[in-house]
Amino acid sequence: MKKAVFILCILLFAARSCFYVDDSQYRVEIDPDFDPVVTFTSSFDAIDSIRIVDSVLFKYEISIDTGTLYYADLYLANLHLFRSDTLADSLWLYPYYINDGELYDITIIAYFKKYTGSLADILDAEPYIADTSWRVTFFNYLK
Amino acid sequence: MHPGTRQRTRSRTIATHSAHATVIMKRILLIIILAISLSHAKGQDSGFSITGGIGTYDLEALKSYHELLISRLPVEARGFNYFPPFTNVRMNLFRQHTEKMSYGLVYAFSTTGALANYTDYSGYLNLDQVVTAYQFGITASYRLLNIDFASTRFDISAYGDLQLAYVRDEVSMVIGTDYYYENNRLVLRTISPLATAGLDAMVHFSKLSVGVEGGMLFDTGAEFNAGNASYPESAVSLSPPSELKSGMTGLRGGVKVIIRISKAMINPE
Numbered sequence: 001m002k003k004a005v006f007i008l009c010i011l012l013f014a015a016r017s018c019f020y021v022d023d024s025q026y027r028v029e030i031d032p033d034f035d036p037v038v039t040f041t042s043s044f045d046a047i048d049s050i051r052i053v054d055s056v057l058f059k060y061e062i063s064i065d066t067g068t069l070y071y072a073d074l075y076l077a078n079l080h081l082f083r084s085d086t087l088a089d090s091l092w093l094y095p096y097y098i099n100d101g102e103l104y105d106i107t108i109i110a111y112f113k114k115y116t117g118s119l120a121d122i123l124d125a126e127p128y129i130a131d132t133s134w135r136v137t138f139f140n141y142l143k
Numbered sequence: 144m145h146p147g148t149r150q151r152t153r154s155r156t157i158a159t160h161s162a163h164a165t166v167i168m169k170r171i172l173l174i175i176i177l178a179i180s181l182s183h184a185k186g187q188d189s190g191f192s193i194t195g196g197i198g199t200y201d202l203e204a205l206k207s208y209h210e211l212l213i214s215r216l217p218v219e220a221r222g223f224n225y226f227p228p229f230t231n232v233r234m235n236l237f238r239q240h241t242e243k244m245s246y247g248l249v250y251a252f253s254t255t256g257a258l259a260n261y262t263d264y265s266g267y268l269n270l271d272q273v274v275t276a277y278q279f280g281i282t283a284s285y286r287l288l289n290i291d292f293a294s295t296r297f298d299i300s301a302y303g304d305l306q307l308a309y310v311r312d313e314v315s316m317v318i319g320t321d322y323y324y325e326n327n328r329l330v331l332r333t334i335s336p337l338a339t340a341g342l343d344a345m346v347h348f349s350k351l352s353v354g355v356e357g358g359m360l361f362d363t364g365a366e367f368n369a370g371n372a373s374y375p376e377s378a379v380s381l382s383p384p385s386e387l388k389s390g391m392t393g394l395r396g397g398v399k400v401i402i403r404i405s406k407a408m409i410n411p412e
Contacts, residue, residue: 024260025262025267026220026221026223026260027262027263028218028261028262029263030265032264032265116265118266119217119218119263119265119266119267119268119318119320120265120320120321120322120323123318123320123323125320125321126265126320126321127322
């Protein structure tokens with residue numbers, strides 16, 4: 001009996017909140033299937049077989065028809081080269097940094113907002129991804 | 144004088160008087176509680192009662208605060224459980240002063256809350272406000288009607304409480320998405336003087352009495368302190384409006400059980 005009263009007292013004094021019987025949710029249906037058109041253009045587009053012997057300036061531009069770019073990551077194979085939050089940027093590539101005569105992919109991954117109106121989108125926490133890559137052969141002229 | 148100056152001065156004066164009255168009432172209550180605690184109990188019957196039930200809550204200021212919080216949200220959330228009638232527990236340790244009158248200490252616990260939610264495919268947002276009052280004070284009861292039948296007795300008594308309530312209002316907002324999570328919490332506190340008046344109808348057996356109890360609680364409405372949010376960089380400010388006051392005023396009712404230490408006063412004949 002004493003134990004039961006003690007437990008009851010502890011519960012009463014320690015309890016500090018109500019609990020909800022009705023755990024309803026207000027679910028809003030949003031259709032996120034709309035995909036904006038994302039296009040990538042670069043200074044390598046006009047070249048059929050990209051061979052880099054000397055240093056070269058790689059320029060790119062991203063256009064998103066109904067979205068906004070958060071940032072873009074540029075990779076050389078799996079190596080992360082840099083991150084930019086502008087739609088157009090550039091980078092000098094030096095062939096002597098890497099193995100001679102091998103094929104590499106230069107990849108741009110763009111993270112962008114597409115204005116779905118969802119909670120995550122409003123909080124700028126819903127990045128959609130688009131990417132493209134260019135296959136490049138590097139020749140190390142110093143070897 | 145600037146037109147607003149007089150109004151500001153008057154508001155400050157009213158607030159000062161209210162705070163002064165609260166302080167005096169708290170001191171009086173403390174003195175009475177101490178006096179009852181230290182009083183000599185020899186030769187008196189005593190007992191313990193517990194009432195479990197439900198209470199309604201006015202909470203006008205907290206309701207406005209909740210609406211203000213909902214209006215600040217980045218999405219259109221919908222409210223559920225808007226400070227509904229909720230748990231109320233009242234415990235009373237009493238001494239039978241005369242056949243008709245008893246007095247003692249009382250502890251009561253009241254709580255309710257409000258919840259707003261928004262959910263879509265990308266995540267959820269919960270805005271939760273829970274207000275809880277821990278009430279300590281003194282109580283007195285006077286028997287109005289007594290009917291004896293067989294070995295039991297039925298009576299109706301009026302009771303009144305004077306209490307100090309530690310009122311705690313906790314606001315929490317949780318946002319969960321794949322790439323963004325936030326759990327922000329704000330706790331507001333105050334100590335508010337309360338008064339309760341009500342009736343109970345009891346059937347008394349040997350050492351046990353059962354019945355119902357109901358009354359009205361009046362909260363004088365003390366001002367909450369300005370709490371600090373746990374996450375100041377939150378997407379939504381939880382800061383309360385100025386002069387946010389407690390408002391636990393409402394009806395209280397429930398099932399009451401009394402356990403008596405001595406049965407002498409039950410069947411004094």
